[in-house]
Amino acid sequence: MVTIYDIAEKAGVSAMTVSRVINNAGRISEKTRTKVKRVMDELGYVPNQMARSLVLQETRLLFLMITDITNPFYTTLARGAEDAAKKHGYRLLFGNTDEDLEKENDYIDAVLKTRADGVLLAPAGDASLPHLEMLRRHRVPFVLLDREVPGMDSDVVLGDSKEGARQLVKQLVGGGHRRIALINGSRTISSARERLEGYREALKLNDLTYDEALVLETSFGPRSDLTVIEAWLDRMRPLPTAFVAGNNVLAVELMRALRSRGLRVPEDASLVCFDELASYAEMDPFLTVISQQAYQFGYLGMQMLLDRIQSRDEQAPGWRKIVLPAELIVRRSVRQL
């Protein structure tokens, strides 16, 4: 491996001079600078980031943990985060937790060992608290995305889940629907709770009674069991005329289940949900959705994180909470009754 000492020797200077050339630090004569640079090219020198990090006590490495790499909401978010990181000269390490606390734990461990400068994460759920405490304890700045964790104050970027749920229900009610079901993620996840809350509020606001039988709590992730949804459908008599899905994955799963029962959307049942589907499904977009600004989640979250990193030693400003507005996009998946 080529080191600054190799360069130094061949260029007839000291290692320190080489280091200065690399970092554009201190005053160096133009002559030696060009000479050193030429030797670096000749030898194909690449600075050793580890050695550098070891002495500088910073890695310029950030970590992004998402809960489902196949969900376009999160990949779009990842793009935003990456763009913002790159703009500031940081690199980004991705991790996919699948909403699995053990996997999340592994990644937290990796973060600490790697001495990443900061972490951006969508926590698996409320039970992620010890992981966050771990980060806090080791003074690793982090920003939460999409989900809060009770008991832990921090910077966070959220969507307006409650308002989104209200709007979805309102849209359905506007279409004449009065029997409206909800399929949702686990209540151990703040966004799922908020969505349930918004759903209930909107029902009340429209003089509709909340019926537990019309609510299914399952998983936001791609592993949710189709038979569970089918059984739920079969339990409800009569079938609701409309459904709210807590996210895009659940919307798709529900459509599959409906199809397996010979039911079409929107002819036999109306459906609205949170988040856009994959762009590939958008050849002919027909689901009415609350569209969240996925890219902004990542971009703004990353900016907050970088702010936090750069002011690490200064007195910390208060925790910031960004709530991105919910935008309703009306398409064709709601039938007018």
Next chain:
Amino acid sequence: MVTIYDIAEKAGVSAMTVSRVINNAGRISEKTRTKVKRVMDELGYVPNQMARSLVLQETRLLFLMITDITNPFYTTLARGAEDAAKKHGYRLLFGNTDEDLEKENDYIDAVLKTRADGVLLAPAGDASLPHLEMLRRHRVPFVLLDREVPGMDSDVVLGDSKEGARQLVKQLVGGGHRRIALINGSRTISSARERLEGYREALKLNDLTYDEALVLETSFGPRSDLTVIEAWLDRMRPLPTAFVAGNNVLAVELMRALRSRGLRVPEDASLVCFDELASYAEMDPFLTVISQQAYQFGYLGMQMLLDRIQSRDEQAPGWRKIVLPAELIVRRSVRQL
């Protein structure tokens, strides 16, 4: 920051003993071992990976570069790679190049600086050659995925693109189609070339003449311009009865363009393509496709890479080339004429 010296002092042993406990190396009395471990817990010690890597000359960090993070083919591939890496105790850094040589170059740079132990990459194109030479020069083992690069021998995992294209054309011909168009990625990408080749061969085999006007060369990426496709459609008179798309993104773009012209699939035009669409589009899968084993691309590629890393100093075995078979899945997007 807590170091092994802090542990050592508090536990009344030497730093070396602490190191041994951490790595389960050498013989240590059970008494000191438990004592050291307790102190480590108390102080919340986490090993410094950088210091470790610096002396061990290995990072146990691998890098995966893909060309489109929003393409489910690549995210599925990424899952496979991640699973295989994790199984062997390696961590994986993702990079998204968008088929952009500059971005690819930045990532190559990052790989070298970080001293990643190895790289798995879908190259942006033939022009990625200098990047690969860079890796080779610095003895960073790498495995190519999905695409070869002329002039560079290496391990590689490919799909059988030529055979896939043949099968798609054959399927169309079997449906009575004789005027078959191809929309494809850039010819600077090996898989695009292979697909074009297979398309031409299949035409010849069926006594159909190759017509340049029926072939559009654009980009596999998400940035391809819709107007280019629309112009192409408008140029072709009469319109082909069937289309082959070089990948899933192009299939979607083409469908959009067809729709903008009031044309439906398969009623007005048949369409087949490489790669499945996003799972979310698969609620009602209707495209006839060559389904590639995306997960296997990543998993097998990673295994080859790890093999290569582990035998780095031994005499290198010859380069290995895995060609994954093309599987035709017939659905409803081809109309029988």
Next chain:
DNA sequence: CTGTTAGCGCATTCAT
């Protein structure tokens, strides 16, 4: 079974 010495590659003092 445990400790000492040395060095991984680099940048921050302080000299000159």
Next chain:
DNA sequence: ATGAATGCGCTAACAG
């Protein structure tokens, strides 16, 4: 404008 000494946190090699 440049160089020498020192240490970041850790482990390999050797000594005991």
